[in-house]
Amino acid sequence: MINEFKIKQEICEIGHRIYAKGFAAANDGNISYRISDNEVLCTPTQMSKGLLKPDDICKVDMTGRQIAGRRKRTSEVLLHLEIYKLDPSLKAVVHCHPPHATAFAVAGEPIPTCILPEVEVFLGPIPQTTYETPGGEAFAQTIKPHVKSAKVVVLRNHGTVSWGDTLEHAYWWTEILDAYCRILLLAKQIGRVDRIAVPKVEELLDLKEKFGMGVDPRRLESADMCVNTEFGRGFADSSCGCGKSDGAAASGEAPALSEEEIERIVQEITDRIMAAGSK
Numbered sequence: 245m246i247n248e249f250k251i252k253q254e255i256c257e258i259g260h261r262i263y264a265k266g267f268a269a270a271n272d273g274n275i276s277y278r279i280s281d282n283e284v285l286c287t288p289t290q291m292s293k294g295l296l297k298p299d300d301i302c303k304v305d306m307t308g309r310q311i312a313g314r315r316k317r318t319s320e321v322l323l324h325l326e327i328y329k330l331d332p333s334l335k336a337v338v339h340c341h342p343p344h345a346t347a348f349a350v351a352g353e354p355i356p357t358c359i360l361p362e363v364e365v366f367l368g369p370i371p372q373t374t375y376e377t378p379g380g381e382a383f384a385q386t387i388k389p390h391v392k393s394a395k396v397v398v399l400r401n402h403g404t405v406s407w408g409d410t411l412e413h414a415y416w417w418t419e420i421l422d423a424y425c426r427i428l429l430l431a432k433q434i435g436r437v438d439r440i441a442v443p444k445v446e447e448l449l450d451l452k453e454k455f456g457m458g459v460d461p462r463r464l465e466s467a468d469m470c471v472n473t474e475f476g477r478g479f480a481d482s483s484c485g486c487g488k489s490d491g492a493a494a495s496g497e498a499p500a501l502s503e504e505e506i507e508r509i510v511q512e513i514t515d516r517i518m519a520a521g522s523k
């Protein structure tokens with residue numbers, strides 16, 4: 245028999261953590277947990293995740309209809325329900341706006357892979373959804389293509405959503421992703437982002453399978469191992485175009501002159517020397 249109160253307490257704890265990490269300003273973010281085939285506990289609308297108490301948690305059915313709780317449920321629970329419907333093994337969903345991952349969502353920049361071992365093992369490639377107005381059914385549908393192949397996605401111009409077998413795990417994927425995005429942005433500021441060689445990434449994916457964490461979607465789909473290889477290429481790398489000269493002025497070489505121009509300059513210099521000598 246599931247202890248509903250304990251689950252509510254755990255939802256509040258995760259809420260306090262996402263608020264403390266700066267992943268959810270004001271009343272941002274929402275968290276849910278599936279307690280039975282047709283019942284889901286979720287956070288209320290218009291409330292800071294930093295102040296949640298078990299009594300604030302709502303209960304909805306799988307259509308999103310509220311069936312318990314003194315506060316009104318979050319409108320974004322429809323997104324959570326879509327995830328639960330697609331994978332019956334999933335129990336918990338965390339949605340918030342962690343700044344570093346959301347920066348990638350706002351810039352429309354794919355999150356690069358082949359950079360940090362933990363991210364390769366725990367997360368793999370991070371999909372990005374298409375943009376939709378938050379809260380409605382169309383918004384919920386944007387997640388559909390990614391639930392089977394990922395644990396966390398970036399919601400375009402919005403934030404992130406992650407899921408798992410427990411609330412703790414669902415939260416972990418968000419925390420790992422935001423820490424990763426922060427490191428990427430810092431490294432890019434230093435100057436360049438180096439990549440792990442593909443054979444070494446393959447070793448990490450072997451470990452992932454050995455740990456029972458499943459087959460990486462890049463292997464299942466025979467996709468390229470390294471996503472967004474252009475991200476953070478250094479200035480020394482000619483592919484960014486920064487190290488190439490696009491004209492004599494950029495390279496520091498003297499510009500090419502015509503014979504007439506050379507003659508004119510030589511004449512001018514000669515005239516000036518003669519003039520100086522006659523003084």
Ligand SMILES: [Zn+2]
Nearest residue numbers: 273340378403
């Ligand atoms: Zn949101």
